[in-house]
Amino acid sequence: MANTDRIWRFALYGALLFAAAYYLLPLYVMVTTSVKSVEEIRAGNLLSMPMAVTLDAWSKAWSTACTGVSCNGLSGYFWNSVQMVIPAVAISTMLGAINGYVLSKWRFWGSEVVFAMILFGVFMPFQVLLLPMAQTLGMFGLANTTAGLVFVHVVCGTASTTLFFRNYYVGIPDELIKAARLDGAGFWRIFWRIILPMSTPIIMVTLIWQFTQIWNDFLFGVVFASGDAQPITVGLNNLANTSTSVKEYNVDMAAALIAALPTILVYVFAGKYFVRGLTAGAVKG
Structure with missing residues (x-):
């Protein structure tokens, strides 16, 4: 045996x-x-x-490789993505936490309908949003800017973050909220002092999910940004498709690794928190 x-x-x-x-x-x-x-x-x-x-290929991919008519490497695109990802992830996560808190602990008439409408956004193909979003960015003067990309990712990501937090907060006992209200705590005090400190697992899930989705996005980057505002996924595509006399596969591979390195590091160092967070919220109604 x-x-x-x-x-x-x-x-x-x-x-x-x-x-x-x-x-x-x-x-x-x-x-x-x-x-x-x-x-x-x-x-x-x-x-x-x-x-x-x-490491010559890495150096060239970062600073001197041609991405179309420009030969300044991926460094500018990389920092564009950093400037886009940090605020977009932070804002969409915070909005999702507040929405989930309201829809699970401060229910109002029609809250289930509102949640269903937000949930519908999770399954909506992004291609459907391209034209109306372009018109919206034009009205706000955000077309072809990093701020415009942040706006797009916040709008499109809030549905997912709301779903994550709402399902997690449903598992927190309502009696805890009622006891805090009896002690005189209001909406925001309960959120900051009670709910948010208990949200570490789902916050980690949402941060990793949003970071990966936004950093790796190509569709919005190529449609809603141009020139100096384009993210690294667009820069990588431009580099790979730029014709030269000799195809430098080492530079292409180095560029791909530079583009993928942030998400690889996030999953290597925070992947266990992602699994724990998903497990913690897996059976929440």
Whole structure:
């Protein structure tokens, strides 16, 4: 019996290692290709280790690679994304927390209808929003700006964040809110002093979810931004599609890794909080 258990355990570990290697193989190819020279890439194969590690491709992708008519690398696009992501994630998360708090603990006549309408936004294809959103940005004078992209992502992300927080807050006992109201606490005091300190798991889920969605977005970046306001996903697309005499795969791979690095780091260092938060809110009605 013990031998059978040991065999099954080895088989399970072997299957897990095979799956991990299979899914990590593209990342390995990208990393090794990005630190090879063009000559070595031509002479070798995709899976070979680099004979001489060089970061020239990374330097070029960051500062001198051509993205269309401009040859200033991805650095400007990267900082555009940073300036867009931080306020968009913070605002959409805070709005979702307030909405979820209201819709779960301060119910009013028609609150379920309001929640259903907000929930409908989670399933609405973003392509449907392009024309009305473009008209709205034009009216507000936010077209082709980073502030406009922040506005778009806040509007489109609030539906998801509201759903996350509302489902989480439903599991908090109503008696806790009633007791605080009897003690004289108002709407905002209850939110800041009681609800928000209990929201760490779902806040982490929402921050990671929103950061990933907004950082990796290409559709809104290419439609609603131009020139100096474009995010890194658009810059990466421009770099990969810029024609040169020699195709520098190492620069393309380095550029792709630069674009993906923030989300990779977020999941490496905060992925466990994401799983815990989803588990904590998984059975909330």
